[in-house]
Amino acid sequence: MPIKPAHNPYIAILLRELKRITARPIYLIAALLLPLFAIFFMATIFNTGNMEDLPIGIVDMDNTSTSRSVIRTVTSTPTVTVTQHYANQQEAHHAVQRKEIYAYVVIPDKFEQKVNNNQSTTLDYYYHYALLSVGGEIEGALETVLNTVAASPYAATAMAHAIPTEEITNFVLPTSLQIHGIYNPDLNYAVYLSQPLFFIIFQILVMLVTLYSVGGEVKFGTAEEWLATADGSMTIALAGKLTPYSIIFVLLTIFSNYVFFGLIEIPYSGNFWQINLISILFILATQGFTLIVFMVFPAMSYSISIISMLGSLGATLSGVTFPLGAMYKFFEYASYLLPVHYFTEIVQTVLYNGYSLIFEWKSIAILFVYIMIPLIMIPRFKKSVYSHKYDNLE
Template sequence: MSETNKHNAFRTVVRRELDRMVSRRLYFGVCIVLPLFCIFFMSTIFGDGQMENIPVGIVDQDQTSLSREVSRTVAAVPTFKVTRHYTDQEAARRATQAKEIYGYLVIPANFEADAIAGRQATLAYYYHYALLSVGGEVNGAFATVLGQLSMDPVVMQATALGIGEEQITSFLLPVTASNHPLFNPDLDYSVFLSNPFFFVFFQIIVLLTTLYAVGSEIKFGTGREWLSAAGGNIVTAVAGKLLPYTIIFSLMSVLANYVMFGLLHIPFACGFWPLNLTAILFVMSTQALALFIFSLFPVLGIVISIVSMIGSLGATLAGVTFPVESMYAPVYYSSFLFPVRHFTEICQNLLYGDYGFAYTWVNYSALLAFLLPALLLLPRLKKAIENEAKWSHLLS
């Protein structure tokens, strides 16, 4: 086929795919509506970036002025919203198990008397740790507020003995901790979760859309027409079909970066160009992965289930909420089979320090490497298209 005929065939395939896209509202939904919804959802889900008003309870078995002061101090913590006061621990424990509250403080009987007499007065708190993020916030808030309360009786006694405030501080806190959270000083959840979580959801959309765009040709018996429009060249057929989706999904990625780093002012250490080019490469590698999987077994109904599972695993193995290096060795090494894993590694490098290409060239190479298996299996895909009657029978 001459170069002119190849170009004409490519344009024919692109026009054919655009006609298919505008003929069904499904394509508008998955290519435009769902990505825009994901951008809006991930841009607003974390609110001010901090967990606030987490429901907790208080079990006050002392019912004294000191216990009521402790209750008011806990209620004043922005992280907490004291929704109920319980008379016994069993009721509070059942409420925590039912997730009516996510933790509770126990003020024991004789708490005020023990505190005034200088005896050991213990405040115990319990929290729901099945949800790690919420449990961590509740634990941290309780530890902070109770750490301050534990020093109050000592301060009062020392003050009564005439000891100065500076001296009290020196023996109560001989070592002063100074915390400086790197890259996220406000401990804002949106800084380190909004961008990667969007692309975790986005990869599932890209995978499923690519599968359906290619697989529907076999499912509805139009594969030979598609291949004929490409002049029998499977590379031209695949490139022309996927190009409109690549452009749309790349624009959605650029829009997501602009919304999160431009409008929401999430801090980042690099410019927009590295982020956008990386996102476009991620879209292409994800499409290649979907094409590779479908070429292995071109039965749309089954392969969609496989890709859905792969997309879900990618959310875990991206290393956003738990370091992949700390997982079991087989899980760690299998994480490199997911484009979103390499994309996350690159983005963390770009956002937190822009340390240079030397730290990310392996990940960039891996994203490019996803294109190779898809290209190698194109002859198998062509054979499946030519035998679409057999595959259509399997689908029915």
């Protein structure tokens, strides 16, 4: 039976780290406040997530009952709302330049007359494509609604000549296309981006906090005292140091998933805890990835710039927005270096297809590898810490 409580180096390091965390605000700001802010940001920035009531303009050069009925039909589309009428195209064009409207429809002069006299005529619409996401949405809506308008003379003729509507429909549209968007059929932006973008921002913070907390020991010349507290074991020193952050990150991960899938009700198939387990594994792998980078080059001033760039690249190389498959092969392969690539792949399989994790066992295994590699590099790292080579590299 122990009489004197044995000195436990792990507990000692843990307590030491808790003291460090509370001594300066930056740790809690970066590890706790900013992630919470990011959750709030990603949960609210898209509002409902549906692109609705986007302002567009009309140039009505005809001003007849027919042209007014076209405007009414356009107005009935939920995606757009007609906020302005312009006398000519130049004015409308200018309004787009000022970003007062995102698109405009031109109803040409003598439109009614031409339609009634069976003369060819054209409805032009112009949409903003320097703002591609908005422009694309409006293009789809206007294309659909204006094609309905374009088909109306056929309907009128059919009525006039007592041709069955069905036959006229089949004449105009012999085949049609039904589009089924899987998982997110309304193309809701919150469903599409909130969760992945939060984790992309979060992994940047995880990298930076991990690097700063470990790098600080080298930078501020406390590394030897740190190792001494751990009885000279770098493994214990690192484990004790990272534990408090890992706990905060894990709790934040679960909370964020709860906000996205519970509070703002992003649909998900699969199991809530399964999603959490993957997210947690990803966060730990990100910590591992950071250690690898720092152990390769243990000068904090440099490695923190490098890691902030690598983290930001994750936004692109996760392939959430511009698809990896469409990039040059070099970048597609480069993305395999970042943990966020595997996380996105696993989460999308689970969320979008409701499939079990077995499909993604390779990606899961690689995330584990990120956690293992630093363990192998520990002796080398320890040597470089004692060498003091990197202490004053600015």
